[in-house]
Amino acid sequence: MGGSIHIIEEVLIMKGFVVHHGDAALQDLGGGTTRRVLAHGPELMAVEVGFETGSEGAVHTHPHVQCSYVLSGRFLYSVEGEAVELAPGDSIVVPSGLPHGTRCLEAGTLLDIFTPEREDFLKK
Amino acid sequence: MGGSIHIIEEVLIMKGFVVHHGDAALQDLGGGTTRRVLAHGPELMAVEVGFETGSEGAVHTHPHVQCSYVLSGRFLYSVEGEAVELAPGDSIVVPSGLPHGTRCLEAGTLLDIFTPEREDFLKK
Numbered sequence: 001m002g003g004s005i006h007i008i009e010e011v012l013i014m015k016g017f018v019v020h021h022g023d024a025a026l027q028d029l030g031g032g033t034t035r036r037v038l039a040h041g042p043e044l045m046a047v048e049v050g051f052e053t054g055s056e057g058a059v060h061t062h063p064h065v066q067c068s069y070v071l072s073g074r075f076l077y078s079v080e081g082e083a084v085e086l087a088p089g090d091s092i093v094v095p096s097g098l099p100h101g102t103r104c105l106e107a108g109t110l111l112d113i114f115t116p117e118r119e120d121f122l123k124k
Numbered sequence: 125m126g127g128s129i130h131i132i133e134e135v136l137i138m139k140g141f142v143v144h145h146g147d148a149a150l151q152d153l154g155g156g157t158t159r160r161v162l163a164h165g166p167e168l169m170a171v172e173v174g175f176e177t178g179s180e181g182a183v184h185t186h187p188h189v190q191c192s193y194v195l196s197g198r199f200l201y202s203v204e205g206e207a208v209e210l211a212p213g214d215s216i217v218v219p220s221g222l223p224h225g226t227r228c229l230e231a232g233t234l235l236d237i238f239t240p241e242r243e244d245f246l247k248k
Contacts, residue, residue: 017203021213039215043189043239046215065167069235071195079141089145091163091170111193115167115239 017041024048031055032104037121045117051075051104059101064114066094073108077101141165148172155179156228161245169241175199175228183225188238190218197232201225 017039024036032055038046049057051073059078068077069091076083077092079100086092088108094100102110141163148160156179162170173181175197183202192201193215200207201216203224210216212232218224226234 017219018208018210018216019214021211021215038193039191039217041189041217041219043220044191044217044237046191046193046217046237048213065165065239067163067168067170067237069162069170084142086142087145089172090143091145092142093163093165093168093170095141095165096167111235113168113170113191113237115189 019046033057035121040117040122043116045114045121047112047114047118047121049110049112051102051108051110053104053107055104057102059099061097061099062118063096064116064118065096066100067113068092068094068102069111069113071109071111073110074105075108075110076103076105078103143170157181159245164241164246167240169238169245171236171238171242171245173234173236175226175232175234177228177231179228181226183223185221185223186242187220188240188242189220190224191237192216192218192226193235193237195233195235197228198230199232199234200227200229202227 019039024038027035029035032052034050036048038048040046048071070086070088072088075086077086079094080098143163148162151159153159156176158174160172162172164170172195194210194212196212199210201210203218204222
């Protein structure tokens with residue numbers, strides 16, 4: 001390891017490259033939904049989105065490509081008006097610019113990953 | 125919805141945009157590790173990597189930016205020779221080209237997300 005650059009944990013955490021779950025702020029988005037921004041860098045951002053049963057992520061679009069992975073719960077997930085039911089372990093990739101949204105059938109959490117990162121989620 | 129293109133679930137699944145967990149093949153990588161390639165498109169790929177206690181993901185590099193999210197278990201995760209312990213819900217982003225690897229402290233599963241997708245994982 002002689003010539004390599006050593007990165008200490010504190011530096012990785014400061015840059016947002018490592019995020020311990022307990023250190024991620026829980027944001028109440030209203031309507032029974034919450035958000036935790038997890039590890040992120042310019043090219044990738046991981047975000048947990050919590051949903052109460054019956055809550056919704058309204059149909060929207062963004063240029064970022066998104067992957068959603070179901071950590072828990074059940075979701076009706078729509079892409080361009082067609083819906084698919086997703087259960088824990090199921091995953092979906094939403095191409096750039098496609099309208100998508102979700103309705104929570106059973107309370108749970110989605111892990112959303114974006115490329116590039118959602119800079120709008122980092123504004124105070 | 126009059127003018128929109130309707131995408132049916134079967135088409136999304138064929139493209140790999142939706143992957144139900146039970147449909148993802150479990151690959152035995154040897155050494156106590158397994159891989160399931162989940163939803164993927166050109167810009168993003170989600171992959172579950174299972175580890176038995178004491179198994180390792182050897183230090184390696186690739187141009188893809190990677191995010192790892194701990195679904196279960198405990199891991200000692202190294203980036204450029206410095207290690208951090210990760211527990212469920214913890215996450216890390218590994219920038220392009222940085223040497224990284226992991227040692228499993230308690231059996232579990234990492235969700236790895238890559239941008240762009242790992243084409244080498246799709247070859248038969």
